[in-house]
Structure formats: structure tokens, C-alpha cells
Amino acid sequence: MNLLPRIKPVYAHCDLPCGVYDPAQARIEAESLLGIMNKYESLDEHNKLRAVIIKEERAELVKHHLWVLWTDYFNPEHLEKYPDLHDKFWKATKQAGECKHHLEPQEAEKLLTMIDEIAIIFWATKKA
Amino acid sequence: MNLLPRIKPVYAHCDLPCGVYDPAQARIEAESLLGIMNKYESLDEHNKLRAVIIKEERAELVKHHLWVLWTDYFNPEHLEKYPDLHDKFWKATKQAGECKHHLEPQEAEKLLTMIDEIAIIFWATKKA
Amino acid sequence: MNLLPRIKPVYAHCDLPCGVYDPAQARIEAESLLGIMNKYESLDEHNKLRAVIIKEERAELVKHHLWVLWTDYFNPEHLEKYPDLHDKFWKATKQAGECKHHLEPQEAEKLLTMIDEIAIIFWATKKA
Amino acid sequence: MNLLPRIKPVYAHCDLPCGVYDPAQARIEAESLLGIMNKYESLDEHNKLRAVIIKEERAELVKHHLWVLWTDYFNPEHLEKYPDLHDKFWKATKQAGECKHHLEPQEAEKLLTMIDEIAIIFWATKKA
Amino acid sequence: MNLLPRIKPVYAHCDLPCGVYDPAQARIEAESLLGIMNKYESLDEHNKLRAVIIKEERAELVKHHLWVLWTDYFNPEHLEKYPDLHDKFWKATKQAGECKHHLEPQEAEKLLTMIDEIAIIFWATKKA
Amino acid sequence: MNLLPRIKPVYAHCDLPCGVYDPAQARIEAESLLGIMNKYESLDEHNKLRAVIIKEERAELVKHHLWVLWTDYFNPEHLEKYPDLHDKFWKATKQAGECKHHLEPQEAEKLLTMIDEIAIIFWATKKA
Numbered sequence: 001m002n003l004l005p006r007i008k009p010v011y012a013h014c015d016l017p018c019g020v021y022d023p024a025q026a027r028i029e030a031e032s033l034l035g036i037m038n039k040y041e042s043l044d045e046h047n048k049l050r051a052v053i054i055k056e057e058r059a060e061l062v063k064h065h066l067w068v069l070w071t072d073y074f075n076p077e078h079l080e081k082y083p084d085l086h087d088k089f090w091k092a093t094k095q096a097g098e099c100k101h102h103l104e105p106q107e108a109e110k111l112l113t114m115i116d117e118i119a120i121i122f123w124a125t126k127k128a
Numbered sequence: 129m130n131l132l133p134r135i136k137p138v139y140a141h142c143d144l145p146c147g148v149y150d151p152a153q154a155r156i157e158a159e160s161l162l163g164i165m166n167k168y169e170s171l172d173e174h175n176k177l178r179a180v181i182i183k184e185e186r187a188e189l190v191k192h193h194l195w196v197l198w199t200d201y202f203n204p205e206h207l208e209k210y211p212d213l214h215d216k217f218w219k220a221t222k223q224a225g226e227c228k229h230h231l232e233p234q235e236a237e238k239l240l241t242m243i244d245e246i247a248i249i250f251w252a253t254k255k256a
Numbered sequence: 257m258n259l260l261p262r263i264k265p266v267y268a269h270c271d272l273p274c275g276v277y278d279p280a281q282a283r284i285e286a287e288s289l290l291g292i293m294n295k296y297e298s299l300d301e302h303n304k305l306r307a308v309i310i311k312e313e314r315a316e317l318v319k320h321h322l323w324v325l326w327t328d329y330f331n332p333e334h335l336e337k338y339p340d341l342h343d344k345f346w347k348a349t350k351q352a353g354e355c356k357h358h359l360e361p362q363e364a365e366k367l368l369t370m371i372d373e374i375a376i377i378f379w380a381t382k383k384a
Numbered sequence: 385m386n387l388l389p390r391i392k393p394v395y396a397h398c399d400l401p402c403g404v405y406d407p408a409q410a411r412i413e414a415e416s417l418l419g420i421m422n423k424y425e426s427l428d429e430h431n432k433l434r435a436v437i438i439k440e441e442r443a444e445l446v447k448h449h450l451w452v453l454w455t456d457y458f459n460p461e462h463l464e465k466y467p468d469l470h471d472k473f474w475k476a477t478k479q480a481g482e483c484k485h486h487l488e489p490q491e492a493e494k495l496l497t498m499i500d501e502i503a504i505i506f507w508a509t510k511k512a
Numbered sequence: 513m514n515l516l517p518r519i520k521p522v523y524a525h526c527d528l529p530c531g532v533y534d535p536a537q538a539r540i541e542a543e544s545l546l547g548i549m550n551k552y553e554s555l556d557e558h559n560k561l562r563a564v565i566i567k568e569e570r571a572e573l574v575k576h577h578l579w580v581l582w583t584d585y586f587n588p589e590h591l592e593k594y595p596d597l598h599d600k601f602w603k604a605t606k607q608a609g610e611c612k613h614h615l616e617p618q619e620a621e622k623l624l625t626m627i628d629e630i631a632i633i634f635w636a637t638k639k640a
Numbered sequence: 641m642n643l644l645p646r647i648k649p650v651y652a653h654c655d656l657p658c659g660v661y662d663p664a665q666a667r668i669e670a671e672s673l674l675g676i677m678n679k680y681e682s683l684d685e686h687n688k689l690r691a692v693i694i695k696e697e698r699a700e701l702v703k704h705h706l707w708v709l710w711t712d713y714f715n716p717e718h719l720e721k722y723p724d725l726h727d728k729f730w731k732a733t734k735q736a737g738e739c740k741h742h743l744e745p746q747e748a749e750k751l752l753t754m755i756d757e758i759a760i761i762f763w764a765t766k767k768a
Contacts (some may be wrong), residue, residue, distance in 0.1 A: 046357070050357075071481065086474060195319070226329060228559070305689065408664050579703070605711040
């Protein structure tokens with residue numbers, strides 16, 4: 001008897017684990033990048049170092065949340081309707097990488113705009 | 129000359145890294161718990177196992193986001209105004225632990241209600 | 257037949273995974289913070305940077321170990337007997353955050369004292 | 385005097401940290417997926433559970449290594465020369481997700497083929 | 513002017529970050545393994561699954577803490593005095609791996625004995 | 641009925657999860673260390689800080705991949721044939737630690753040589 005059988009699931013697998021996705025996860029981390037950049041100049045040397053360490057982590061989290069959204073949520077039908085979807089994600093994750101290299105708030109603002117464009121598409125597909 | 133001096137910061141440290149907090153981070157993970165529990169019964173055995181693994185991670189993330197909010201965002205003035213703040217966080221993080229032990233959707237729903245109560249306090253302090 | 261049934265456990269869930277908690281986990285990381293701060297001034301610039309990176313991680317680990325102890329180990333009966341338990345954990349985790357912002361050894365010493373106060377309560381509840 | 389100034393770097397930022405990328409990182413994890421699937425049936429129940437846990441992690445690592453390669457290594461010139469690059473990465477990371485849902489070795493073999501197609505493009509761009 | 517110069521440190525590098533090591537870190541995780549194994553039979557199916565997931569993590573943490581101790585704390589003089597040091601660490605980390613494969617408490621007890629033997633050597637070198 | 645029985649596996653446990661090991665994992669991270677060190681001098685201050693942060697992570701990954709290879713792949717028969725195996729791994733992981741403390745490329749080159757010596761032994765045991 002095989003207690004944990006190797007069954008090919010008949011259920012739509014993209015429904016597991018939960019169907020819960022939200023571009024807010026990437027946005028919150030990107031807002032954090034903007035906050036760090038806005039405060040950077042006013043910090044003492046010790047906290048400037050810390051700001052760079054934390055900025056590195058936050059930018060990586062933006063990338064991660066965007067990658068998950070791109071691979072796990074969006075499907076071929078979405079792509080057909082939004083043919084620049086791949087490019088939007090590629091450029092947004094590249095911009096998150098830019099935020100690692102820069103301290104100018106406009107870099108984080110640019111990232112936020114790119115995430116918002118993705119969010120608009122996301123919510124349009126959810127309502128569809 | 130000391131390039132990275134050991135200066136006592138005169139800046140309010142809670143202003144670093146970014147001042148960005150959002151109870152939505154905990155809520156999204158808790159919604160994921162609810163999604164997993166709602167689908168659990170309809171999954172094949174292999175994906176049931178996976179659901180338990182993922183549920184464990186999501187519940188831990190709920191705890192983490194709540195702990196950060198409690199320790200890093202809230203301050204003594206908030207506590208004076210909301211004296212049951214500690215207890216609300218303690219019970220909500222304990223409830224996230226309950227969701228590790230259970231598969232009944234009402235456990236995740238109870239957690240969501242507790243997070244929402246915290247979110248109401250959070251947003252009230254932001255507007256104040 | 258339901259191989260992995262959705263049973264409400266009759267066992268006290270706080271007994272899983274293992275019942276093993278030890279404030280020493282937080283203390284060892286806090287000792288590490290003190291060690292870093294004590295050596296900071298004698299380090300060259302490259303290792304000063306590294307010290308800040310490592311200090312950030314250790315302080316986060318102190319927080320994590322304290323949070324787990326607070327949420328997972330302590331129960332309502334403990335709280336009734338030690339009504340300032342919430343406040344002790346809140347202040348200790350906030351002090352771990354202070355150690356991220358500071359390089360003065362007395363900040364880590366203050367943290368160690370706070371952890372020791374929690375440890376005394378912990379061991380008293382274990383013997384009870 | 386500003387010790388850690390907010391300078392716009394004149395150096396090509398894609399040159400940091402190191403210029404070292406290798407599709408072998410994704411491939412090794414995918415081989416691990418195949419190894420797990422090939423042995424799954426011969427394992428006892430306890431190790432079957434463990435296999436599912438480990439498979440989940442390995443598949444996530446495949447995704448991560450592919451995402452990094454896509455965002456950090458490839459640039460607009462590469463994309464112009466290989467216009468299906470986005471699609472190849474999207475489908476390969478989706479297939480890594482499939483390997484979480486399945487236990488049939490052919491799913492990992494399919495993933496390996498997709499990684500190899502990406503590796504061919506990668507090495508062609510390195511020689512160019 | 514080179515603010516962050518590439519100086520060869522004249523300080524004993526093993527003194528950074530902190531000089532704080534403690535075999536208690538590995539021991540606490542191993543006690544957790546024993547706790548899980550002792551309770552395993554009395555758990556319902558859902559928590560049995562959880563126990564395997566948690567056991568996997570705890571065993572990995574034992575390995576990690578032992579590896580750090582072996583590489584970072586012990587030095588050539590220690591090795592000369594305790595020539596079986598390498599073998600003791602190798603066998604202890606392998607035994608932590610065994611605990612991933614097994615559910616019998618004696619496997620965790622064997623691991624605890626091996627950690628204690630290492631701890632005796634550790635404390636002897638600290639006093640020397 | 642015991643659905644997830646506590647069976648002593650009769651299968652060689654070292655065959656799980658997958659039998660896939662490859663010293664390339666450690667080598668790629670060490671190449672990254674070399675890349676970082678080679679570029680360090682040409683970076684602006686902000687990216688110099690980032691380089692130290694990333695170097696710290698890469699060196700830790702080298703250690704991790706070597707530790708896993710040492711504990712999980714190599715067995716007593718290998719050790720009998722290559723009696724200096726323990727020492728080679730100890731010194732290589734210590735050298736990875738050195739790369740955290742240094743910025744001179746020769747430190748990473750020394751590490752690469754040590755990894756290559758291990759790789760030669762590894763591949764000899766695979767062919768045997």
C-alpha cells in the first residue's frame with residue numbers, strides 16, 4: 001500500500017498554495033528604499049553605513065517579490081493581453097538593482113512608478 | 129583621523145531605516161494561510177504535504193512582520209494611548225502559531241481579525 | 257479514505273515541536289554584540305565596516321530569539337504571575353535595536369542586563 | 385567634509401559585484417530535483433516526506449538562480465539578439481514551479497533541457 | 513585620498529567579530545531534536561508532518577553551529593593538542609544528518625553525547 | 641493504524657536526497673570573491689561599501705558549500721584513501737574566512753587553488 005502516492009494532480013496547480021498575490025509587497029519594500037534615500041544625507045557616518053546595508057536587503061526583496069509575481073501569478077493568457085509584461089518586469093527588477101548602486105531618491109521614485117504600472121495590470125487581470 | 133567615528137547619533141534613530149511600516153505585510157501572509165486552508169481538502173496527497181510546508185512558512189512570516197511592527201514602530205506614547213497593545217500583539221502572534229497546528233479556515237480568519245484590529249490602531253497613530 | 261486528516265489535535269500544541277527554549281540563545285548573540293563593540297576602535301577601516309555588518313545581524317538574532325521566547329514559550333499563567341513580562345520583552349527587543357544604532361559597549365551591557373532579567377523569570381517558571 | 389558621498393558612479397554598475405554568473409548554479413539544483421524524483425519510489429515513508437521538503441527548496445533555488453541570471457546578467461543588446469530570452473526564462477522558472485507539484489522525473493528532465501537552452505545562449509554571449 | 517584603504521590588518525583576525533563562541537548553540541538545537549523525537553508518536557498526523565519539517569531545520573542548525581565552531585574558533589595549536597578534533601566534528605555533523613533520517617530518540621541522544629565531547633575540548637581550550 | 645510509521649530505513653541514507661554534489665558551487669562563489677577584489681580599487685565609495693557587504697555573503701556561501709561537501713558527500717572509505725581530507729577542508733574554509741578580512745585578490749586566488757585541490761579528490765572518488 002502506497003500511503004503517499006505519486007498521483008498526477010487533476011487540480012489546477014497554480015491554485016496552490018493559495019492564490020494570494022499582491023504587488024503591495026514589492027511596493028512597501030520600494031517605499032522603504034525611498035525612505036532610506038531621503039534620509040541618507042541627514043544620517044551620521046555609522047547610520048550611513050547601516051543605511052547602505054539595509055538598502056541592499058530591501059532592493060533584493062523588491063526583486064524577489066516581483067520575480068514571484070511574474071513567474072507564479074501571470075499566465076499565458078495575461079501575456080497575450082499584455083505583451084510587454086516580460087519587459088516591464090525585467091526593467092523593474094533591473095531598476096531595483098539600480099537602487100542598490102545609487103543613493104538619489106529619484107531612482108527609488110522611478111522604481112515605484114514601474115511597480116505601479118505592473119500593479120495596474122495585475123488588478124486589471126484580477127477583475128477580468 | 130577617524131573616518132568612521134563612534135558618534136552618538138543626535139537624530140531620532142527610529143527614523144532609520146525608512147519609517148515605512150505597513151500591517152499589510154502581515155495581512156497578505158495571513159490571507160495566504162486562509163487560502164491554503166480553504167483549498168487543503170481538495171488537494172491530492174502530494175500537494176497536501178506541500179500545503180503543510182508552505183503553511184508553516186507563511187505563519188512564520190506573519191509572526192515576523194507583527195514582531196517587527198510591535199518592536200520597531202510602536203513607541204511609549206502609542207502604548208500609553210493603547211494600553212492593550214502588547215496583549216494584542218502577543219495574542220495575534222500566538223494565533224499565527226495556532227495556524228501552524230491547524231487546518232481549519234476559521235483559525236486563519238481569527239488571525240485576520242486580530243491583524244485588522246492592530247491595523248486600525250496603526251493607522252490611527254499614523255494620522256495622529 | 258483520508259490519509260492526512262484534518263483532525264483538531266487533542267494534545268497541548270505548545271508541546272510541539274519540542275518544549276526546548278533557552279534564553280542563552282539570545283544571550284550568546286548579545287555577548288557577540290558586546291565583543292564587537294569592545295573591539296571596534298582597534299579595528300582597521302575594512303574590519304570596522306565588517307563589524308557594522310555583523311553587528312546588524314547579531315542584533316537581529318537577539319530580537320528573533322527574544323520574540324520566539326515571548327510568543328511561543330510564555331503563557332497566560334506566566335503573564336498573570338509576571339505582569340510586566342510584555343514590557344520587559346518590548347524594551348529588551350527595542351534595546352537590541354539600539355545596539356544597531358550604537359557602538360558604545362554600554363548599550364550591549366544594558367541589553368545583557370535586560371536579557372538576564374528575562375532569564376531569571378524564565379528559569380523560575382521552569383522550576384515552578 | 386562628506387566621507388561617504390552620494391556620487392553618481394561613472395563605472396558600469398553591472399561590473400559590480402563581480403561579473404561572475406554561471407548557469408551551472410541553476411543546473412546543479414535541477415539535477416538534484418531529478419535525483420530526488422528518481423529515488424522517490426524506493427524511499428520509506430519518513431524519507432518520502434523529507435524528499436518533498438527538500439524538493440520544494442531545490443526548486444526554489446533553481447528559480448532564484450535563473451531570476452538572477454535573467455535580471456542581472458542579460459542586457460538589452462543580448463535581448464535584441466535573442467528576442468525569446470524573456471520567454472525562455474519565464475517558462476523555465478514556471479517549469480521549476482511544476483517540479484514542486486510533481487514527482488515524475490520527466491518534469492525535472494524537461495527543466496534541465498530548458499536550463500541547457502538558456503546556458504547555450506549565455507555562453508554564446510560570453511564569447512561574443 | 514583613499515577613505516576605505518586596502519590595508520592588511522595587523523590585528524589577529526580571529527578576534528573579529530567578537531571572540532564569542534559557545535557549543536551551547538549546537539546543543540540547544542540538538543535537545544530540540546530529542547524533544548521532537550520523544551513526542552513524535554503521540555502527535556496526530558498533521559503535527560507528525562510538522563515535526564518532520566521542524567526536525568529537518570533543527571538538524572541543519574546543529575550542523576551549522578558545529579561547522580562555525582570547527583572552522584572559526586579552533587586553531588592549529590588546538591588541533592595539535594587534540595588531534596582527533598577534525599574527526600569528532602565530522603562524525604558529529606554526520607550524526608546531525610542521521611537525525612534527519614531517523615525518528616528514534618537514541619539518534620539525538622548519540623548526537624548530544626558527541627556535542628558534549630566537543631564542548632569539553634572547547635572549554636578546556638578556553639581555560640588554557 | 642500508523643500512517644507515517646517510524647521505520648528504520650533499509651536504504652543507504654546517503655542516497656537521499658539526490659546524490660548530487662558539485663565543488664563548482666563553492667568555486668563559483670570564490671570566483672565572485674576574486675571578481676570583487678579585482679574591481680574594488682576602481683569603485684566609488686558607495687560601491688566599495690557594497691562590495692564589502694557582498695564579499696561577506698559570498699565568502700559565507702563558499703564555506704557553506706564546502707562544509708556540505710565535507711559532511712554529506714565524503715565517507716570513511718574516501719577518508720582512508722585521502723587522509724588529509726579533513727585538513728584540506730578545514731584550511732579551505734578558514735581561507736574563505738580570510739577573504740572576509742582581506743581585499744587583496746591573492747587571498748581569493750589562494751582559496752580557488754584550495755577548492756581545486758578538493759575538486760580533484762572529489763572527481764577521483766566519483767570515477768572510482
